[in-house]
Amino acid sequence: MSLPSLHSLRTFESVARLGNIAAAAAELHVTPGAVSQQLRALQLSLGLDLFEKQGRRQVLTERGTALQKSVAIAMRQISGSIRDISANAYSAATKATLRVSVPSVFATTWLATRIFRFLDENQDIRMQMLTAVRFEEVDWRKVDVAIVYGNPPWPGFWWRLLQSLPMTPVCSPQLLRGPHAIREPRDLLHHRLLHEDDGSQWRRWLNEARVPHFVESDIYFDNFAMVLQAARDGHGVALTSGIISFRDRDEGRLVQPLTLNVPSAPQYHCICREEGLENPLIGRFVDWLVNQASRPSGW
Incomplete structure (x- = not known):
């Protein structure tokens, strides 16, 4: 029996690891239909069922599990070899x-x-x-x-x-104390809302929170690093994503006082x-x- 193509085995490994055809398609940069076609061709060439469907997930059969282990090892070895020879090719230059x-x-x-x-x-x-x-x-x-x-x-x-x-408010921990402590969305109206844009992001968030508002600020920034620093210093509340605020929140310079978030445009x-x-x-x-x-x- 001839060996299956490397492409079909790579597709099989991706689906086996992720448990979902759509996720594998995204990883491989192809359509879900192309992934399904590769799986069908592989199973026909082997004369075996490698998956069984459980809800939206593709679950490996016993034989599929055995093949997945071997293919995963082989893929790692191939990737490692490619990295090694690539590094060697560049090391002399x-x-x-x-x-x-x-x-x-x-x-x-x-x-x-x-x-x-x-x-x-x-x-x-x-x-x-x-x-x-x-x-x-x-x-x-x-x-x-x-x-x-x-x-x-x-x-x-x-x-x-x-x-x-997802965009959510962040502020200095000091804004969680005092007579205007931020405990619910309406409390934001007692504080300066810090803007990098024309206020549209804050309008979207306040609309989702059902807070009556008139978004206008006495200061706008063209650099979001300045917005974050103003928030760290307690001058107001910034609207930002987890990717940008994670380090500040992890180290205690900023806190997330409210859980509501809205997607960034x-x-x-x-x-x-x-x-x-x-x-x-x-x-x-x-x-x-x-x-x-x-x-x-x-x-």
Whole structure:
């Protein structure tokens, strides 16, 4: 019997690990129909049922479990070999420079805690970090990969959503004390609402909270790092996502006084030119970045 194709085995391993065809399709960047077709072809070629459906999940049969263990080991060995030979290929040459553009607040609150891990694992790469927030601000003559805050489409570019951003209020712990302590949404009306935009994000949140409001501020910022610092200093309440505020909340500088969150209109995306993914350095960084963002603890 001839061996199944590596592509079908990779598809099988993804479905077996994730337990869901749609999730595997997203990971492999193909349609769910293409994943189902690969699974059917694999099972027909083997003459075996590898899965049985339980609700929305694809559960491995006994024979499927045995095959999954072998395939998972083989995939890890192949990936490890590719990493090794790639590292060896670059080790004799001068380190290549990867130029990455990133919003400053994203860099300081999330990427800075992880990027050195990437460099330790990829010692053939030297990185140059630049700052820009939106796609229009990125100078693509100087940038290989960018993390941008906005919404596609961007013709001629590949992009991937890093994570949906639920927005929720954060403030200094001192605003939880005193006669106007924040305990429910209406208490926000006693405090300055800190804005980076024209107030639309706060209007969306207050509408969801059913709080009558007239959103206007005596100060607006064009840099969200300034918004966060004002919140840390107790000057008002910021509306932000977990990805941006996690470190401050974890270290006690900010607290989340209310549980209601609303989706952000713009989102963080990883983006590069369509032809950029053919560059192994760019592809390696993009794969790492998307993997970091997809982890439950990634934020």
